[in-house]
Amino acid sequence: MSKPVVSVVAYKDPYHSLREALELCDGLRDFDKSHKILIKPNLVSWDFELPFPPFGVITTSAVVFALVRILHEEGFRNITIGEGPLAIPKPKGRAMFKTLGYEKLRDNYGVELIDFNEDKFEEVDFGNFKLSVARKVLEADKIINLPVLKTHNQCKVSLGIKNLKGCLNRKSKMFCHGKDWSLDHTFPHLMRKLPVALTVIDGIFTLAKGPGHTGYAYRKNLLIASRDALACDVVGAELMGYRAAEVGHLKYFAGLNNRDTDLAGIEIRGEDVEKHRSYIDYDWEWTVDDTGPIGFQRRGITGLAIRKYDDSLCTGCSTMYNPMLIMFMSAFKGKPFPNVEVVSGKRQVASPGFDYTVLFGRCACVLNKNNPDIKKAIALKGCPPSIQELDEALKEAGIFCDYNEYVKYRHYIFNRYKKEDGFDLGLYLM
Template sequence: MSSTVAVVRYKTPFESVNQAATLCSFPEHAKAGMRVFIKPNIVFWTTAAAFPKWGVITTSRVVEDVVVLLKDLGVNDITIGEGMVTQNPKDVETPAHAFKTLGYKTLQQRYGVKIINIFQRPFEPVDLGDGVKLSFNTDILHSDLVVDLPAMKAHNQTVVSLGIKNLKGTIDIPSRKRCHNADTVKNLDFMISRLADRLPPIFTLIDGIYTLERGPGPDGSMRRSNILVASTDILSADMVGAKLLGYDPQQVPHLALAAANRGRPVDLSDIRVVGERIEDLASRHGYDFAYISDASGELPLPLAKQGIKGVFYRKYDDTLCTYCSQLNGLTLTAIRLAWKGQAWDRLEVLTGKRMDPTPGMQKTILLGKCMYQKHKNNPDINELIAVKGCPPRPSDIVKALHQAGIDADPELFANIDQLPGFFMARYQNRPEFEERFFKVA
């Protein structure tokens, strides 16, 4: 049995969203009296500085258009919920600031929708099969319909981040950490592939007004793409979304696994695409960050081109959870700014949960509790420098770098929330990047 996926060029507020929803017959699935849970993507937020949101965060334009669509269909019980990660897990002010700035509070006043930070709500364990249990937000579990609104992006750990991946924002922190485990079989892709399996019916509308290369954060490269993808079948929407980002579904491990779990082909042969043709809108979005490794060091390509030597900052893997990921780029930036032209003495930095130390290194920084617990007694480490926290404290990373002989600037870590604002310069004087898409007029 085939499923339908609508691909629409975004042109006009509400009309484009309504067209996409109508083409895939969504109005037949939304009934008056339903409890509907809307899940946007707010992967990152800071109150300290303006930062580029295009392709990183679901546009408020699409969120409002979906609310209006639901209201027109007679749906009045609408909840918008998200669980964004902050450096302090108990931080409720940053999510509240995001909801207000993105106009969700205005939507609450105008349309009567509920706005929730899922970390302030209960979670319930769900058995996803094969020994996998994750705890989901109770509100989404007990809704009648989920409206999934991911931003369309390539992702440095999962190739793409679309509808299924967006649901990771509805599970609790222990479950998220469990997804980033060291098992090479039941790994991140395995976990993500099952996120939608026990949820209520899902309507997926992928927001590709802006798309993101090398996501998921503000350090990626943003494009104005004007694409909407919609389907009442989340896997079908994601497979088409992957094609639009330049990837066959079999190149995306969590989509290939999800298709296998459901007995589905990955060649789109059971999907009917309506509206625009995929080939007319598809554009390759790189997902990976290039690293250079040789006898003098291992670093991201820009740092290697800068001439930095003596640092072996091993490339991240899928076990690096979101908390440590946010600090990873900052630590690399600190190393880059501390470089004065003299090679460091075989310093290795290990992250995530799977890496092993390289014998012969002079100093080894174990970044995060997971690495420390794994290697605190490893005889292959000459001088161990531990950053034990979960998540690590920025001040502890500064101390570790200083101990390793890297004169990192403490102010950089003290003002960590300012760093994403530096990427705004890329988009200045480029009129296609409009802030109005993230406001509710």
């Protein structure tokens, strides 16, 4: 049996580098001019109110534009770009398309732009469970998956297979983060049902401690492409310093398909993987006693136990988790907090001995509704809770946050990226 082929190309410019990557792996070999082609980038979210650094978080518009141009030059005319971004409090896909310049692709090439959240979904049976998948995805003849080369604090890496989770409706995305099952054992099943014909990993940037903008991006200057989705993810993981056998969802997907994750079983064309391999940390470090991030301990914060998130924490609450931490830091005035515990997700049960228990999100509220160990519950029932809800609720315990500190933090994480260091917003805002 021939080995799957993965191309690794040093990025110089979007068009020629992507051309080279596709040619090296014969990426368009099975495409027909009559095919309905769906391009699935990673556009997980955008913030239209505060500074948002997209580096390593979402797919660069430069690569999306280059791909559409190449497809058009090759005679493909039935092209759709679709994504289901985080829809809280409402769908933002169309606004993101406009900000990222995608409307030019519609006007110049006739590309259809679809926010899955505004379209229809169809229930698909995966054996032990059912998920609602965007209708446009199921109607495609070929899917070109266009993820980012980034880490993920719940899954270690977020590459092609993980990127398909964006094809689900909100309820199904939340289902994947289950109380009694692993996130790694849900979304990989999508790959077995969808016509993913080509994966192109956008590695112009890579992201540590992802998947969101609170992580730290690095310029990587690579494009990785393959007609074999698993092989592409195996190589992508290697480039960030991870053996695929150590990545839960890649190991699980390989097992489902009687495949292995050995790099030796892949034919790599182009750049030497070992030359570009560097470890990119995926995890946020917590104290040994699970009372909060190491940074809290260094600041001398006491009287507060924030239990580390697990993979039952849904994307919505994950997005608000870091703002929650910043708000707690803003409330610290050098004195101990009033003996507070914070729990989240679908598995964390409140502990005895605390005067106040913050139930972060609807799932934590439901799980701990009748918990006798809770003296005084501060229930944040939002799905996810907002910063304003957190701010108001904590006042009950005499904890006074400062939203301006969160605004300063957002400016800080945006301003640490300098254009002269390669962090060019022009790669996104076309």
